[in-house]
Amino acid sequence: MASSGINVIFEGSNLLRLLNGLLVTARIALVSVLISGVLGIVLGIVMTSKWKAVRSVCRVYLEAVRIIPILVWLFIFYFTLNLELGGEVVSIMVFSLWGTAEMGDIVRGAVGSLPKHQRESGAALGLTNVQIYRYVIIPQTVRRLLPAAINLATRMIKTTSLVVLIGVVEVLKVGQQIIERSILEVPTASFWIYGFIFLLYFAVCYPVSLLSKRLERKWQS
Amino acid sequence: MNFGFIVQSLPLYWKAAQLTLTISVWAIALSLLVGFLCSLAIYYRVRVLKSIVKVYIEFSRNTPSLIQLFFLYYGLTQIGLKLEAELCAVAGLTFLGGSYMAEAFRSGLEAVGKTQIESGLSIGLSRAQLVRYVIFPQAFSVSMPALEANAIFLMKETSIVSAVALPDLMFVAKDLIGMYYSTTEALTLLVLFYLLLLLPVSLLLSALERKVRYGQFGN
Numbered sequence: 001m002a003s004s005g006i007n008v009i010f011e012g013s014n015l016l017r018l019l020n021g022l023l024v025t026a027r028i029a030l031v032s033v034l035i036s037g038v039l040g041i042v043l044g045i046v047m048t049s050k051w052k053a054v055r056s057v058c059r060v061y062l063e064a065v066r067i068i069p070i071l072v073w074l075f076i077f078y079f080t081l082n083l084e085l086g087g088e089v090v091s092i093m094v095f096s097l098w099g100t101a102e103m104g105d106i107v108r109g110a111v112g113s114l115p116k117h118q119r120e121s122g123a124a125l126g127l128t129n130v131q132i133y134r135y136v137i138i139p140q141t142v143r144r145l146l147p148a149a150i151n152l153a154t155r156m157i158k159t160t161s162l163v164v165l166i167g168v169v170e171v172l173k174v175g176q177q178i179i180e181r182s183i184l185e186v187p188t189a190s191f192w193i194y195g196f197i198f199l200l201y202f203a204v205c206y207p208v209s210l211l212s213k214r215l216e217r218k219w220q221s
Numbered sequence: 222m223n224f225g226f227i228v229q230s231l232p233l234y235w236k237a238a239q240l241t242l243t244i245s246v247w248a249i250a251l252s253l254l255v256g257f258l259c260s261l262a263i264y265y266r267v268r269v270l271k272s273i274v275k276v277y278i279e280f281s282r283n284t285p286s287l288i289q290l291f292f293l294y295y296g297l298t299q300i301g302l303k304l305e306a307e308l309c310a311v312a313g314l315t316f317l318g319g320s321y322m323a324e325a326f327r328s329g330l331e332a333v334g335k336t337q338i339e340s341g342l343s344i345g346l347s348r349a350q351l352v353r354y355v356i357f358p359q360a361f362s363v364s365m366p367a368l369e370a371n372a373i374f375l376m377k378e379t380s381i382v383s384a385v386a387l388p389d390l391m392f393v394a395k396d397l398i399g400m401y402y403s404t405t406e407a408l409t410l411l412v413l414f415y416l417l418l419l420l421p422v423s424l425l426l427s428a429l430e431r432k433v434r435y436g437q438f439g440n
Binding site: 149154189192 | 246279280282283284286287288289291292295296298299333378379380381383384394398403404408411412415416417420423
């Protein structure tokens with residue numbers, strides 16, 4: 001076979017299989033990002049609570065998630081609640097827990113950075129607590145937190161590559177399968193396949209992080 | 222929980238922790254070096270180098286570390302560049318960490334106000350003195366929190382090196398689970414050892430931060 005090197009990516013259904021693998025990664029990332037976004041906003045608001053006990057509990061959760069590597073969390077969840085859930089569900093759980101904590105911290109920072117008089121002026125106008133959030137705090141906070149939140153999303157997309165280590169068949173696993181199948185005919189297969197996966201991830205993450213940078217620049221001025 | 226098993230596996234974890242620590246120290250030190258040089262290239266607008274550094278930073282920051290490591294370890298060996306697993310892990314983590322450190326240094330350098338530099342020049346400091354007494358202390362104090370966060374981040378990222386068959390903490394835990402089904406014990410020890418490594422570093426670094434930030438006093 002004359003297909004030395006790069007052709008291995010396009011041979012047969014290889015490209016399609018790789019892209020399907022990427023889709024699995026993307027699905028895990030997307031679901032986790034959505035869950036983290038919603039729960040993180042709730043957590044962030046809870047973290048600005050008046051009660052110290054509530055704040056401390058949130059803090060402990062955040063620090064606990066942060067100090068242990070995500071891969072360790074994946075292992076803990078995978079091996080301890082292996083209730084026929086499968087790797088994909090477990091990874092979504094872990095990434096949501098992690099994303100919620102990080103998103104909560106971002107939201108807390110953004111809410112905390114709002115000048116106090118904004119909230120007080122709202123209260124002085126006789127707005128209820130809900131109205132203060134709806135009309136005063138949320139619109140201003142969104143600008144402050146969106147760049148950081150998008151940044152978190154790219155971090156989550158990148159970290160989803162770890163799920164291969166708890167047995168989810170995603171783009172990296174598919175890549176390995178292709179390499180194993182064609183290594184005898186194409187000795188350089190692993191270079192091309194891993195290089196291609198490298199570029200695939202870059203193609204997904206780079207536009208997102210560009211967006212985050214652009215929003216940051218736009219809203220800072 | 223089987224305590225006998227835990228005591229028996231302690232030496233294994235101890236050895237693995239040493240490997241994790243060694244790789245972390247090397248990766249952090251080299252990342253700091255690479256990051257520092259890259260940030261200088263950008264700050265001083267060194268012509269060709271600056272563009273190369275920028276491309277490197279984008280590639281490094283927008284791809285997963287696991288893929289970087291796989292490409293380095295399995296991909297590059299196929300085209301002739303053969304690295305040992307340890308070296309490969311350090312190189313991979315440096316490739317990842319270098320860009321994060323570069324961004325941290327760069328934001329610090331950019332935070333030094335123009336007035337500071339002009340004042341320094343106007344009282345007759347030489348370029349070297351300007352760098353030594355005006356730019357670096359201030360830049361460093363601004364960069365410090367980000368550098369710390371990156372150091373911890375890199376230590377945590379070392380958990381992926383088990384994927385290239387290095388016997389680090391993750392690897393030992395996986396091994397024990399696979400061989401003895403002692404999931405609870407293996408995972409408990411895994412968490413404990415990571416805490417043992419990461420908590421002191423985290424506390425030490427925040428203490429260090431307070432010390433280094435003197436450059437910001439009086440602002």
